[in-house]
Amino acid sequence: MNQNILIVGATSGIAEALARRYAAEGANLFLVGRNLEKLQTIASDLLARGAMGVQTFIMDANNSDLISAMTVSAWATFGSIDIAIVAHGTLPDQQRTEIDIPYAISELRTNAESVIACLIALAAKFEIQGSGVIAVIGSVAGDRGRASNYLYGAAKAALDTFASGLRVRLFKSGVHVLIVKPGFVATAMTADLDLPALLTVTPEKVSLDIQRAINKRKNVLYTPWFWSLIMLIIRWLPIVVFKRLKL
């Protein structure tokens, strides 16, 4: 049975790697993103890799007017959606968020509000459908605010809390909600960061973990797995110690 997959933020590194895995299984894909040219490039690539069908939808998730039109179009195209993945986001420049209020607000909008808006629209559709999985890309940064990226972390923490509540709500309808918390992944978003080589993984590896977590109906996925240990320690550090650390 070919699955129908919807991906918001389909040009992101993790989303593209994940889309390739579903394409190789012969899935139908509904790709949502801002850049038509990139979406079309990815669409033809996915078709060559075995996707049954690929549809693209141009949308800036910050424009909430379009979100309902997007879900309507997705369901109209494929009849039903088995898996929806919300993967869009940016990596704000933390230092700039400390002095530039409009910038900080707009980054919060992109990484929290616009994602939540998509989740609301998807939840409504899935609830009626009565089956399926919604996966949202959070981050280990959402587990505890650290000086190096707490605006980004605050946005991801909002997703964590929202997804938790949504999971409970949709459980009754037979719809599953997964939050993915990747550590350091080498993608376009992190291209300008000097990430520690030993802790950094490829989007291919992360996408395999996500696909497995979706299949197993996991609630929370740390990927790679060792981040669950790292974040366990970070969450449990006493505040008196934590505030003296450079993390």
Next chain:
Amino acid sequence: MRQFLSWGRYPHLPQTPHPINWPEDISRALKMIAISGQGAGLAFGCGRSYGDSCLAESGHVLAMQHMDRVISADWDNGVILAQAGMTLAELIRIALPKGWFLPVSPGTKFVTLGGAVANDVHGKNHHVNGTFGRHVRQLVIQRSDEGVIQCSPFQRPDLFSATVGGLGLTGIILGVEVQLRPINSSQIDQRSYRFGELDEFFDLSRLHDASNEYAVAWVDCLAIGKQSGRGHYIVGNHSQSGLLEVAKASGLSMPFDPPISLINSASLRIFNTLYYHRQQRKEFNNTVDYDPFFYPLDRLQHWNRIYGRAGFQQYQCIVPESNGREVIGEIMQQIAKSGTGSFLAVLKQCGPLPSPGLMSFPMHGVSLALDFPQRDPLNGRLFKKLDALVHEAGGRLYPAKDAHMSSTHFKQAYPQWERVEALRDPQLLSQFWKRVTQ
């Protein structure tokens, strides 16, 4: 970020990667490299060039591996246009189930399309299909002075012939359109002959090359006296019928760098003797999967680590047909005398098909390739002797493998280099090119 080295990890010049996910990232990365003021950049694929041809003058490279999308595929005719960062492994995975295979396979599938073009790679079927570049229908290139341009044997042929085998210097290769070859099965009908001396290899090659698409020989380079030149000659053809199955990835990996090279004259002698006697019969037929047939070394990931931190150099030369037999014999004697060298040397008779690139390595003649653990004075002395033999015979060394070739020998062996230099993108320069041309 993890820094890059070349496959031989010699010379030790770590490269800082600038990840490229979309064509638009290229000019931004090149600008950043220019601002650093350390010199020009270079595109970097899988880092399978052995010496310094994949290392940038500035120590900053454009990491192209995520530029790996299929742009268009015509499965009726086996024509595929893909971004240059796609590996041959990935291309096989996509094309093989549809009954298409690479027209030319180098010894590893972990190279990018861009790298295969930039080095105009060849394989076991050179005597039938020539180099990889012969099957490239079109290239898309981004130059810092001209922007994005297309070239082919018919459109901007000057730029095309300078880019095929042009070591990535004529612009960033964005897209490669390849004509694949049809297959009916993912298996290879293989026949292997054991030979006792070099002359026997040349006789076998003359007898069987023509009737087999693939042919190559492994030679024991350490054997001296009566056993000198012993080895295995292996030929194969795609099976006429069978399944089209992509090989599973190998999980074997060399997990760490041993402090010293595991390859030394004692371990080599044992390995080579065992390998030679593995096949007791003079002649042996079987059917094997394409993956171990074409890419036996890919089974052990990071195999380059067995040479330890110091790394290694590969010596690959080709000598014209006319006196190939004698010169290769002399070269092998010199290597045997030195007591160093790799597990096995690879010997291949290259055919007369002309290469499309101005600086393509293969010519009609005999090619020999083998690895040497990095040992400065020792390798230097031996290579000097070998270089003299190769160049006296009108042969040449392979830039993709090289970390030592002299400027004089380079200019003599590749007289067309100035035409490539004239078309070089001013923002691109490799350590190799600087070493041999300046």
